[in-house]
Amino acid sequence: MNEKTMVSDALVGVNGELKMFGGMIPQTENKELKQCLKQIRNECEMSQEKLYQVAREKSYYVPAAKATQEEIDHVKNILTQPKTF
Numbered sequence: 001m002n003e004k005t006m007v008s009d010a011l012v013g014v015n016g017e018l019k020m021f022g023g024m025i026p027q028t029e030n031k032e033l034k035q036c037l038k039q040i041r042n043e044c045e046m047s048q049e050k051l052y053q054v055a056r057e058k059s060y061y062v063p064a065a066k067a068t069q070e071e072i073d074h075v076k077n078i079l080t081q082p083k084t085f
Contacts, residue, residue: 010051021041
């Protein structure tokens with residue numbers, strides 16, 4: 001297995017964990033457990049950021065092009081239109 005595959009697999013794993021914490025935290029009533037999960041999630045986010053930086057530096061990951069202002073305005077317009085039911 002090469003480095004690019006390992007970094008990619010690690011990113012996929014960390015992203016999955018972040019989704020898992022995103023689902024668990026709001027469903028937890030125990031304040032101590034909730035705080036613990038938030039701390040673990042924060043550490044996970046820091047790991048994800050480090051892996052992302054490695055992937056960017058080595059060109060293993062190339063992000064999509066930035067949206068134009070026209071595209072941003074279009075999406076804002078769609079999201080802010082009153083809903084009709």
